[in-house]
Amino acid sequence: MMMTLLTMNLILLTLMKNKKVITVSLIILMMKTISLTTNKFFNSISMFMGMDNWSQLLMILTIMISTMMVSTMKKKQETLIFMNLLMLMLLMMMFMSMKMIWFYMMFEMSLIPMMIMIMGWGYQPERMMAGMYLLFYTMTASLPLLLTILHLYKQMNTDMFSMKYEHITSNMLNMSISMAFLVKMPMFMLHFWLPKAHVQAPIFGSMILAGILLKIGGLGLMRFSTVLENSFLSMSTVWYTLAILGSIIISMICMMQGDIKSMIAYSSITHMSMCLMSILTLTKTGFTGGLMMMISHGLCSSGMFFLSNMNYERTMSRSMYINKGMMHFMPSNSMMWFMFSCLNMGCPPSINFFSEITIMMSMMSFWKTSYMFIMIISFIVSYYSFFMFSYSQHGQFSSNYAFSNANIKEYNLMNFHLWPLILSTFMMEMY
Incomplete structure (x- = not known):
């Protein structure tokens, strides 16, 4: 009811x-x-x-x-x-x-409003190409998922998520299911559509894309891995390795970005790769860490896109070389940049910190040596988050006498992103 x-x-x-x-x-x-x-x-x-x-x-x-x-x-x-x-x-x-088929239908149909938002309200002419990237990457990768669902229905005469398909073990089956969700998360080497879509999307498109649509991939993997446990166990090592390497490489790519929005978009790939590593352990701790990372990244990344858009509306540029010295131009906004940069690198007391600790625990239970890689990833994430804050807020602004302030609505929106990340640490039992 x-x-x-x-x-x-x-x-x-x-x-x-x-x-x-x-x-x-x-x-x-x-x-x-x-x-x-x-x-x-x-x-x-x-x-x-x-x-x-x-x-x-x-x-x-x-x-x-x-x-x-x-x-x-x-x-x-x-x-x-x-x-x-x-x-x-x-x-x-x-x-x-x-039902799996209903899940698939809604999964595909949610692309249509997103593509219309990017193509209709985007900023540059390149938005048409970004919309095509989004459509074809997702549609191509998710067609095998539809065929797999139909195959499972034929085998078991049901497609309910409450069933167990433990006797079905096939690496091809796993690849067909995983590819649709790995593109959506996205995983390294399947991520090329995301920076284009984020950079060309308007602010509300970026918020919904980073905040919710990337989480569909994580939820899909969690749903299907519980019903096809043996198939996922046989291939999890392959995806796990790609996720670790991809997370390190994308973190390094982040440090080379000159566009603030592009840097936040690449940062999303790093965090979702960490979420993917956690889910692939197929443990209760791993699923908890992945879910916490999805919630924390959804609010933190959406908030950072909103902050970058505030700069864009005033300077008409997303370039880090023009958005320098913003502490002099918008002193009221500098504190929020500092808070969200800290949350992005997983500082306590925030749900980001607890999600990274939980992910680290699940990764070490899956492969003990992986603590070395998670330390490298955490260090590079902290480095580029600190770099983004210091480069954008410090230095000399183009005009010595310019000054701007945020309005009440913008402050409220920033606080609605910020406080749930901190206050939800008092309700850890909900995860």
């Missing part, structure tokens, strides 16, 4: 046009979702929709990011509000799906 109410609420929201009414309605919807009691298995089950601990947290994150996304709009734009709420509805239904 609760699932039906949530779905109906979302359908009604897509028909509204008043931005304030939508924001209030989304906050009420989030309070409803938080109030639902869940356990480690699906409950509140209808014929094909249910909710467990993983999906509840990701649904709360989705509503938070969507609410903040509506608030970033400068004026009332009915088409954009409709696209945002359509994507919210598709994602919520995907998180609540208990």
Whole structure:
């Protein structure tokens, strides 16, 4: 019954046009979702929709990011509000799906509003190419997933996530399933669409892409690895190795970026590679660490994109060579840059810190020597986060007498990103 109410609420929201009414309605919807009691298995089950601990947290994150996304709009734009709420509805239904084919349909359909946002409201002409990259990478990689789901249905006569397919072990089956989600996370060598999509997307597109859409890959891997455990165990070492190497290489690429938005986009790949390493251990600790990393990265990365957009709106450039000395230009904003840079490198007391500790524990249980690699990754992440803060905030601004301030709405949005990351450490039992 609760699932039906949530779905109906979302359908009604897509028909509204008043931005304030939508924001209030989304906050009420989030309070409803938080109030639902869940356990480690699906409950509140209808014929094909249910909710467990993983999906509840990701649904709360989705509503938070969507609410903040509506608030970033400068004026009332009915088409954009409709696209945002359509994507919210598709994602919520995907998180609540208990059938593989329904999961796949919502997984694919959520691409359409994202692509329209990039192509319709992007900044440069290159947005057309970025939209094509996003579409073809995801569509090509996820077609084998559809064939695999149909094969599993033929073998077992069901496609429910609550079933176990333990006798099915095949490396080809694992590759067919994993590729769709590894492109979405994305993993190193399958990541080329992400920096293009982030750089060309408008601020609300970047927020929803970093905050929610990258998490679909992690959730998909967690869902399918629980029902096809033997298949995932046989191939996890291969993906684990690629994730470690990719995380180190992408961290080094981050240090060469001259575009702030591009640097944050590459930083997303590093953090999601750490999340992937954690999930591939196929342990309870690994899944917990991966889920914590998804939630923390969703809020932290979305907040950093919002901060970079504040600079872009005032200097009309994303270049780090022009966005220097911002402490003199926007002194009120410098503290937020410092906080989000610290959160990005996993400083306590934040959920980012606890997620990295949990990931480190799960990695060492999978392969003891991996602590050396996680230390290298953590060091480089800290290095480029500190570099981004110091390079953008210190130095001389182009005009000695320029001065700008953030408005109340921007401060509220930054605080809505910041405080859940810190206060959620008091409720660790929800993970």
